[in-house]
Amino acid sequence: MIILPAIDLFDKKAVRLLKGDYKNMTVYSDNPIEIARDFEKCGAKFIHMVDLEGAKDGTTPNIEIVKQIANETSLFVEIGGGIRDIETAEKYINSGVGRVILGTAAVENEEFLIEAVKKYGEKIAVGADVKDGYIAIKGWLEKSKITLDEFLLKMQKIGVKNVICTDISKDGAMKGTNLKLYKELSEKYSLDITASGGVSTLDDVKALREMNIYGAIIGKAYYLGAIDLTKALEVAK
Numbered sequence: 001m002i003i004l005p006a007i008d009l010f011d012k013k014a015v016r017l018l019k020g021d022y023k024n025m026t027v028y029s030d031n032p033i034e035i036a037r038d039f040e041k042c043g044a045k046f047i048h049m050v051d052l053e054g055a056k057d058g059t060t061p062n063i064e065i066v067k068q069i070a071n072e073t074s075l076f077v078e079i080g081g082g083i084r085d086i087e088t089a090e091k092y093i094n095s096g097v098g099r100v101i102l103g104t105a106a107v108e109n110e111e112f113l114i115e116a117v118k119k120y121g122e123k124i125a126v127g128a129d130v131k132d133g134y135i136a137i138k139g140w141l142e143k144s145k146i147t148l149d150e151f152l153l154k155m156q157k158i159g160v161k162n163v164i165c166t167d168i169s170k171d172g173a174m175k176g177t178n179l180k181l182y183k184e185l186s187e188k189y190s191l192d193i194t195a196s197g198g199v200s201t202l203d204d205v206k207a208l209r210e211m212n213i214y215g216a217i218i219g220k221a222y223y224l225g226a227i228d229l230t231k232a233l234e235v236a237k
Contacts, residue, residue, distance in 0.1 A: 001205075001209040001212075001214065001216060001236045001237075002214065002216075003046070003229070004047060004194065004216070004217045005039045005044050005046075005047060005048070005218050005219075005229055006217050006218065006219040007032050007047065007048075007050075008050045008052055009049065009051050009053070009062040009066075010027075012030075013027050013029065013030050014031075014032040014035050015027050015028060016223060017052065019168055020136075020168050022052070022056070032065050033065065037073060039075065040073050040074060042230045043233050044229065045075065047069065047075040047076070047078070048217045049069070049077060049079045050081045050101075051066070051079065053082070054083070055081035055082050055103065055104075055138070058088075058104075060092075063092070066079050066097060067095040070096030070098075077096070077097045078097070078099035078101060078164075079092055079100055079101065080101030080102070080103055080164070081101075084102075084104060084105040084109065089120065099122070099125050100116075100123065101126065101164060102124065102125070103129060104137040106126045106127070106155070107137050107144050107146060107151070108137065110158075113158060122162065124160065124162075125161075125163065125164060126155055126160050126164070128148060128163050128164065128165045129165075129166045130167050130168060130181075131168045134147055135148060136168060148165075155191065156190065156191060161191065163191045163193055163194070164194040164217070165195065166196040166197040167181060169197075174198070174224070176198055176204055177195055177197060177199045177200070177208070178197070179208070182195045182208060182213055186213055194214055194215035194217060195215070195217065199216050199218050199221060200221040201221070201226065202228075205218075205232050206235050209236055218232060
């Protein structure tokens with residue numbers, strides 16, 4: 001299983017939200033590149049990034065930071081947040097990003113999703129952000145009418161390989177991840193599922209590894225020192 005330490009970007013800073021609430025934001029660093037270098041030092045090979053401003057309004061205000069991390073570290077960068085057309089996806093891929101994550105667009109614009117998968121294959125991942133069993137969109141501010149199961153079946157059919165699944169109720173709460181959900185998903189679908197939201201102990205990492213999940217995202221637990229990233233990378237092996 002791979003570990004993806006995370007940086008959420010807002011106003012060129014590394015921040016974390018609690019349960020997706022923009023009013024509940026903590027700034028952890030004014031220098032995201034330093035954090036990425038620390039991930040690298042700990043032995044990480046991947047990094048998960050989200051442009052929170054982009055997620056809200058479909059722009060790329062933090063692209064220069066993403067570019068810098070992609071080009072000045074050895075980390076494989078995946079980025080989500082506001083990628084709603086092929087030009088934006090292309091902009092990120094051309095700037096050295098390994099994988100772009102479509103969220104709102106994957107729900108609202110199937111044509112674009114199909115075009116992106118056709119053009120970029122495994123460089124396209126999809127974010128399945130879950131709120132009460134339904135997919136949430138627009139930076140988690142709205143709940144769609146599509147259930148998680150309906151959505152994942154559709155993704156599989158379209159040929160999406162990689163899905164980042166976040167249980168919003170667990171995100172940033174430091175109360176453990178939704179192991180039951182990820183176990184069900186890993187047994188039910190042939191997708192590469194990355195667990196996101198509430199991965200807060202080495203036991204969470206171990207339990208996810210044992211159910212053959214593709215990846216686990218570590219966010220707040222790293223910033224609070226609750227998870228030693230070097231140890232988490234060992235456990236994930």
